[in-house]
Amino acid sequence: MAAPSHYLERVTREFSKLPGIGSKSASRIAFHLLKLGKGDIDTFIRSITDLKENIRFCSICGGISDSETCSICSDVGRDKGIICVVEGARDILTIEAAGGFNGLYHVLSGLISPLDGVGPDDLNINKLIRRCGAGNLSEIILALSPTIEGDATTLYLASLIAPIGVSITRIAHGLPVGSDLEYVDSATIAKSMEGRVRI
Amino acid sequence: MAAPSHYLERVTREFSKLPGIGSKSASRIAFHLLKLGKGDIDTFIRSITDLKENIRFCSICGGISDSETCSICSDVGRDKGIICVVEGARDILTIEAAGGFNGLYHVLSGLISPLDGVGPDDLNINKLIRRCGAGNLSEIILALSPTIEGDATTLYLASLIAPIGVSITRIAHGLPVGSDLEYVDSATIAKSMEGRVRI
Numbered sequence: 132m133a134a135p136s137h138y139l140e141r142v143t144r145e146f147s148k149l150p151g152i153g154s155k156s157a158s159r160i161a162f163h164l165l166k167l168g169k170g171d172i173d174t175f176i177r178s179i180t181d182l183k184e185n186i187r188f189c190s191i192c193g194g195i196s197d198s199e200t201c202s203i204c205s206d207v208g209r210d211k212g213i214i215c216v217v218e219g220a221r222d223i224l225t226i227e228a229a230g231g232f233n234g235l236y237h238v239l240s241g242l243i244s245p246l247d248g249v250g251p252d253d254l255n256i257n258k259l260i261r262r263c264g265a266g267n268l269s270e271i272i273l274a275l276s277p278t279i280e281g282d283a284t285t286l287y288l289a290s291l292i293a294p295i296g297v298s299i300t301r302i303a304h305g306l307p308v309g310s311d312l313e314y315v316d317s318a319t320i321a322k323s324m325e326g327r328v329r330i
Numbered sequence: 331m332a333a334p335s336h337y338l339e340r341v342t343r344e345f346s347k348l349p350g351i352g353s354k355s356a357s358r359i360a361f362h363l364l365k366l367g368k369g370d371i372d373t374f375i376r377s378i379t380d381l382k383e384n385i386r387f388c389s390i391c392g393g394i395s396d397s398e399t400c401s402i403c404s405d406v407g408r409d410k411g412i413i414c415v416v417e418g419a420r421d422i423l424t425i426e427a428a429g430g431f432n433g434l435y436h437v438l439s440g441l442i443s444p445l446d447g448v449g450p451d452d453l454n455i456n457k458l459i460r461r462c463g464a465g466n467l468s469e470i471i472l473a474l475s476p477t478i479e480g481d482a483t484t485l486y487l488a489s490l491i492a493p494i495g496v497s498i499t500r501i502a503h504g505l506p507v508g509s510d511l512e513y514v515d516s517a518t519i520a521k522s523m524e525g526r527v528r529i
Contacts, residue, residue: 135394195334
């Protein structure tokens with residue numbers, strides 16, 4: 132059949148472009164929007180326009196911020212001696228949600244990926260090297276995904292930072308907590324054997 | 331931690347109010363929106379405002395439409411002798427997508443549900459009775475969900491339409507195609523036994 136409404140079809144198409152939303156979910160959302168009042172719709176739209184107009188990136192770490200410096204970089208209670216390097220600004224939220232880390236962050240804004248045409252110069256690496264060189268740093272934690280791109284970027288950064296004399300670590304790769312050994316893939320098992328620790 | 335941005339938090343909260351979107355998906359979408367250009371964002375927002383400003387409900391069946399009468403009610407190729415009664419406008423899309431039905435529709439805009447304070451007067455029933463009384467109808471198909479509310483509404487509508495002398499049917503309740511008898515719940519098994527057909 133032809134779609135009952137061009138407008139409904141357009142909203143459905145726009146929502147299905149968002150990550151994690153298929154055409155069925157998008158259609159469900161479009162019908163949900165139809166039921167909302169004008170006030171709710173205005174609030175929804177305003178939240179998006181405000182985001183685009185007002186959001187900034189922290190001048191120190193590159194994370195999301197409402198001001199020049201983000202709340203983590205300007206928090207006097209955080210340990211300025213440790214920097215955790217992440218791929219994207221969202222990873223900061225993930226690590227913060229897990230708790231336990233009280234240092235600073237540095238957002239690379241991507242990973243080295245020659246196939247996608249992303250080289251070291253496309254990433255926020257120069258600023259990281261400057262932060263490392265500024266002294267007072269006891270450790271750099273590389274918290275990148277255990278993928279080919281993540282591993283390549285980790286090795287590249289380690290080779291750059293090593294001469295500065297800062298201690299470099301990488302987050303552990305191994306069995307996820309709560310997993311069943313029987314169902315874990317062999318690459319992960321091999322990594323967890325390789326990275327075994329003395330108890 | 332405090333959220334890194336009030337604006338990001340607001341967008342995340344707004345998206346997580348939509349059906350089928352949890353807080354993690356909403357956060358992922360918010361970060362996705364950050365990466366989009368102004369043009370894409372404008373198109374996205376315009377699709378929503380256009381929907382709210384321009385969408386109409388068909389004056390005959392109550393379905394979604396861009397004009398006074400929807401594309402199904404105004405389609406001369408459809409069988410005007412059969413009306414399929416559905417709970418919501420979205421059900422029309424679902425039945426059309428399945429194919430095979432070439433009649434008209436009637437949207438009730440809800441189901442009778444005393445617990446939620448929804449009685450027959452809150453539904454689009456009077457117009458349905460008028461359509462039934464207008465003659466030329468050979469069949470009314472009640473295509474409501476097999477829930478307590480759906481069954482109650484089906485029985486209520488059947489009692490109203492029967493005196494008019496139109497043939498009334500209900501869509502079949504039974505085993506979903508492709509299901510395994512072993513894993514189907516007993517209420518569905520009972521319904522499928524009750525509704526067995528001669529082969």
